[in-house]
Amino acid sequence: MQNKVLRKGNKGLDVKQLQGLLNQKVPVLKLPRSRKLIEDGDFGNNTDAAVRTFQQQSRLTVDGIVGSKTWTALGVQYVGAPAAPGPGSSSxxxxxxxxxxxxxxxxxxxxxxxxxxxxxxxxxxxxxxxxxxxxxxxxxxxxxxxxxxxxxxxxxxxxxxxxxxxxxxxxxxxxxxxxxxxxxxxxxxxxxxxxxxxxxxxxxxxxxxxxxxxxxxxxxxxxxxxxxxxx
Known part of the structure; x- marks a missing residue:
């Protein structure tokens, strides 16, 4: 199942997971520790700003929308999407x-x-x-x-x-x-x-x-x- 496309106003587990991934990027984004997000599953203003900052520094389209390219830049394109079966294996x-x-x-x-x-x-x-x-x-x-x-x-x-x-x-x-x-x-x-x-x-x-x-x-x-x- 592909990650859901997320944007401001969304709520739920997928948003909470997104916030966790963004928090892992705080040192990379050179943001102060105080800028870490509250992982509450609410895609509000702070999460929107963090997404846009991440997109800008990752040289992505800065639109605040978390689609496949942003998910991939965060280190995961799919939730639960495994790699292809190994050679000689069908299962x-x-x-x-x-x-x-x-x-x-x-x-x-x-x-x-x-x-x-x-x-x-x-x-x-x-x-x-x-x-x-x-x-x-x-x-x-x-x-x-x-x-x-x-x-x-x-x-x-x-x-x-x-x-x-x-x-x-x-x-x-x-x-x-x-x-x-x-x-x-x-x-x-x-x-x-x-x-x-x-x-x-x-x-x-x-x-x-x-x-x-x-x-x-x-x-x-x-x-x-x-x-x-x-x-």
């Missing part, structure tokens, strides 16, 4: 590498192919998570190879429905963390687990923090959550 699609909606990738693009339903699940959860914790992003690692099948060193990750996700850190850094590290945030990770389990397509989560409900302990899962989706 797997690649996790978009620059969504701007609450996640980052810590694996190579070639290691992040999944079913359409699994990819959508990740994007749904990431967007929901970001609305509650806008300063944090979910780290997504291995999913499957483009054609599925054997993916060393994993015994699973063959059908596009297994995803590795990093636990959350207290400092929000895009770095590895183990449950024994002082930088590990149980509270943030618990919120991530709750968001995952609330999604109808999530089947189970393997993770070794026994203080978090809904996860199953399994050897080797101190530094990542192994999320299995139904489809």
């Amino acid at each position: 797997f699609i690649q996790l978009p590498q620059q969504s701007g909606f609450g996640y980052y990738s810590y694996a190579t693009p070639a290691e992040q192919y999944g079913t359409a339903a699994a990819i959508k699940t990740l994007q749904d959860v990431a967007r929901t998570f970001r609305l509650n914790l806008p300063n944090l992003q979910i780290g997504i690692g291995h999913i499957s190879l483009a054609q599925g099948g054997n993916f060393p060193p994993h015994k699973s990750h063959q059908r596009g429905t297994d995803i590795d996700i990093r636990p959350l850190r207290t400092d929000g850094q895009h770095q590895p963390v183990r449950i024994s590290d002082t930088a590990y945030s149980r509270d943030y990770t618990r919120l991530l687990v709750e968001a995952l389990l609330a999604h109808q397509n999530v089947k189970k989560i393997l993770f070794n923090d026994s203080q978090i409900s809904g996860v199953t302990s399994y050897p080797g899962h101190d530094n990542h959550l192994h999320v299995s989706t139904k489809t």
Whole structure:
């Protein structure tokens, strides 16, 4: 589904996501921190001004209308639009590498192919998570190879429905963390687990923090959550 064309007067989740993307561009636009937008989903005067400033500095038509070119300049042309299926695969699609909606990738693009339903699940959860914790992003690692099948060193990750996700850190850094590290945030990770389990397509989560409900302990899962989706 292509991003909606947005303009002054619009309201809703798409506007809230737009405001988040614009806020990420504040340093690039050389604006003072005080100019950051309130992410309230209301495309008012401040959001309109921020869009126009971004368009001007991106050498786009300055009209305050957020269409495909402005979305692309912001780093995402489509919401939920995956890359084309990999070679030899008719069903797997690649996790978009620059969504701007609450996640980052810590694996190579070639290691992040999944079913359409699994990819959508990740994007749904990431967007929901970001609305509650806008300063944090979910780290997504291995999913499957483009054609599925054997993916060393994993015994699973063959059908596009297994995803590795990093636990959350207290400092929000895009770095590895183990449950024994002082930088590990149980509270943030618990919120991530709750968001995952609330999604109808999530089947189970393997993770070794026994203080978090809904996860199953399994050897080797101190530094990542192994999320299995139904489809």
